[in-house]
Amino acid sequence: MTPPLITAPALTRCCTPFKPMYERICRALATSERTLVVGHVNPDGDVIGSCLALASALRALGKEAVCYNESPVPMVYNFIPGAGEVVDQVVLPGDFDAVAVLDCSDIERVGMIARQIQKMPLVVNLDHHATNEGYGHLACVEDNACATAEIIYRLIKKWGLSFDLTMATGLYTAILTDTGSFRFANTSHTAFSICNEMVSCGVDPYHVAQHVYGDYSLGRIKLLNMALGSIELLEDGSLSFMTLTRHMMARTGTSLEDADGMINYAKQIEDVRMAAMIAEDPHQAGHYYISLRSDGSIDVSELATNFGGGGHVRAAGFNTDLPPALLKERILEWSRGQNMCRDIHQHLRLLNI
Amino acid sequence: MTPPLITAPALTRCCTPFKPMYERICRALATSERTLVVGHVNPDGDVIGSCLALASALRALGKEAVCYNESPVPMVYNFIPGAGEVVDQVVLPGDFDAVAVLDCSDIERVGMIARQIQKMPLVVNLDHHATNEGYGHLACVEDNACATAEIIYRLIKKWGLSFDLTMATGLYTAILTDTGSFRFANTSHTAFSICNEMVSCGVDPYHVAQHVYGDYSLGRIKLLNMALGSIELLEDGSLSFMTLTRHMMARTGTSLEDADGMINYAKQIEDVRMAAMIAEDPHQAGHYYISLRSDGSIDVSELATNFGGGGHVRAAGFNTDLPPALLKERILEWSRGQNMCRDIHQHLRLLNI
Incomplete structure (x- = not known):
């Protein structure tokens, strides 16, 4: 029964x-x-x-x-x-x-x-x-x-x-x-x-x-290189974004699968309390998979839930069709409600080297 | 007793x-x-x-x-x-x-x-x-x-x-x-x-x-980004070089200690049998520390010994004042004696993205 x-x-x-x-x-x-x-x-x-x-x-x-x-x-x-x-x-x-x-x-x-x-x-x-x-x-x-x-x-x-x-x-x-x-x-x-x-x-x-x-394909190493180059630090370095587009995957002959784990590099930077990786669906332009990680002081599952996703305090995710610029703004807005910034002045640093 | x-x-x-x-x-x-x-x-x-x-x-x-x-x-x-x-x-x-x-x-x-x-x-x-x-x-x-x-x-x-x-x-x-x-x-x-x-x-x-x-400094992430960008693949992808200059370290505010473990990225690329990381001494222009890794099929301690260094089959190292171009030529020459290339034609691929 x-x-x-x-x-x-x-x-x-x-x-x-x-x-x-x-x-x-x-x-x-x-x-x-x-x-x-x-x-x-x-x-x-x-x-x-x-x-x-x-x-x-x-x-x-x-x-x-x-x-x-x-x-x-x-x-x-x-x-x-x-x-x-x-x-x-x-x-x-x-x-x-x-x-x-x-x-x-x-x-x-x-x-x-x-x-x-x-x-x-x-x-x-x-x-x-x-x-x-x-x-x-x-x-x-x-x-x-x-x-x-x-x-x-x-x-x-x-x-x-x-x-x-x-x-x-x-x-x-x-x-x-x-x-x-x-x-x-x-x-x-x-x-x-x-x-x-x-x-x-x-x-x-x-x-x-x-x-x-095990081994990485050459394409995956190239994608990692691009991923690292895409890192943006905001909110006095407490928030980091990593962005992977379908063009990057096409150029390196990689797929979403190859981006697996790359968010950890954005999370691993000292002072980062929350990291978001925005990865475009290689088969659907404008559709994005967002992975979120936190150091535990912020509940990223709450943020993911706001966008119809889910997860844990330290690791969560969701999908969206929002354009990255708007999406980043929304995440930034939410993060400000979490009192993430350790400094009064917002300080934007880009990993542009 | x-x-x-x-x-x-x-x-x-x-x-x-x-x-x-x-x-x-x-x-x-x-x-x-x-x-x-x-x-x-x-x-x-x-x-x-x-x-x-x-x-x-x-x-x-x-x-x-x-x-x-x-x-x-x-x-x-x-x-x-x-x-x-x-x-x-x-x-x-x-x-x-x-x-x-x-x-x-x-x-x-x-x-x-x-x-x-x-x-x-x-x-x-x-x-x-x-x-x-x-x-x-x-x-x-x-x-x-x-x-x-x-x-x-x-x-x-x-x-x-x-x-x-x-x-x-x-x-x-x-x-x-x-x-x-x-x-x-x-x-x-x-x-x-x-x-x-x-x-x-x-x-x-x-x-x-x-x-x-734990965490990486932002500088270390930047140095990693540069290190990945410096990777060169030779001998049909069986040999890889990674090069870190003192200028890179100066620009990222890092030291030799921050390069620790980075050679693994050069080694981890599929088909690579031997990887060499050439890191310049930040305090002595023109002096280089060379780390070598192999997949076990080549004894890199032999190569290191030729340059006055030492180590094991899979991991070895040495120091030199040879300029990188000449050094790479010597390593390439030695590697050819090891019959590393899996293909008759030498094929040079650069991680230039």
Whole structure:
């Protein structure tokens, strides 16, 4: 029997005690014969790793599972066993009796199939973003989890399954990438504990790191050079913008995927409290993907939410069709409300060298 | 009683079974009333973290311990509790009845006090380098250990001590840095297991990472931008040059220290088998420091040796007064002898964007 659709986030969140919700989700997914496992567009390591791990677990339970993502699997994650089976076309409801939505704070983050998913008989929402809206029939939102992978890890444990190489590699890669190689504030005791277990299950940390952080194409180095050259510092150096246009990507033969992580350079400049990377969609002129990072003193998920996005205090994002000049003005305006500037005088410095 | 001085590495190495050697070392150090704890010159995170952890453990046993290093503690490690107590002057034998030498494959690596150390009544050699010569009265050389910190961890465990914040932060920082943030081939199950335990003992991974990999000055970001712009690819992309002049450093308000690690960008480009960074001395026009990196297929220490320098297969360096154009020609000439080019036709590509 399908549980009733709950809309109020407070009711659906998997807060203390966690266990009953995990049990309900484990039972519900194990009852489903065929589950669609979905993550957000422009997937990161947590999406790909967690989706593949969950699908493999469902198969180990004797069920069918299909991984779907509107965007292609980024090249760097192709080494994860099963990555080749992620599809970008699916017909709903098809034969699916459940959909598991992973790492999406908002159901719209899955892309075009969001509407069809909402009509499905069982939607399970598994996420670690504090801004998660609590959509779905069953939702487990743990904003203390280092990654959505931590939630998938717990489900697999509750099912009593052994970790095969797909699950172990998926979860390890998800945690490695979502913690920025164990450097971000979400690097917890649990992150190390799970990774320790995954290495014991056969994951080779060097092999994974070589794939994830391995060689750069020459184009990516060129794009990084352009990205660094585009950095603008405002508000006495407390706010930084980095801008990547589709022309830059065309000139360097790169894609949005190559811009992954580049915002960290804008964030890493001393005194910067908030950094925004504005990356134009290479396939759609005038459409922009905005990544936001903060040092923790400003909640960038609030800013992202204003634009229909979401995320965490230190890392958030949204999409927009606003032109960059106007967008920067809006971000600047919001940031002023946060009392970011450490000096009375606004001081504009450009990285124009 | 002091054990006899053993010189043959085979006899002193702590191979299987490890336990007897750990027990002997634990007993010997716990018997010493005052121990000098020493690491190699130009210390890294493993040296500083391991030395501070061992000294703290000896004090917890009610003994005296002094940490010595010929070089100053690098700024990024000053946050480790006790870092301020590392001395760079010491008189031997003084009141010391033992010296623990950490992370030094060769006793000469400690610097000027090497000779005095060799006259001490008890020298304990604790290291994880396969090339360790097995010097000292007692030696524990575990080349499978992810860092020397892993050996110190085991000693502390054998002593049955609780990990205080100095020990925990020291060991965590040592493993974080020596595994390249859990990315290098020495990232083991044990590395995760120890770090997991250290986090449980109170280490904040984000706090440590912020210190170790923290903010860049704006000048350093500008210098990186210039460095990327200077990259030249030769020999069908298998050889890369990066050039930093003293004018670049003057314009960005940076020093040679800021160029640290930048060669990795030149090395990280796919197909590059050897990278050379030519950095001019900011205080001496026309004098250059050359850093070399290889993917392991070429021994760059051989090239460095030709110019009076030295190093390892994958990382080496030298200084020269040769003008960059001539220097590049010489390096190119040598590289051709290594049969680096994968294509018959030499193809020159410049990162001119």
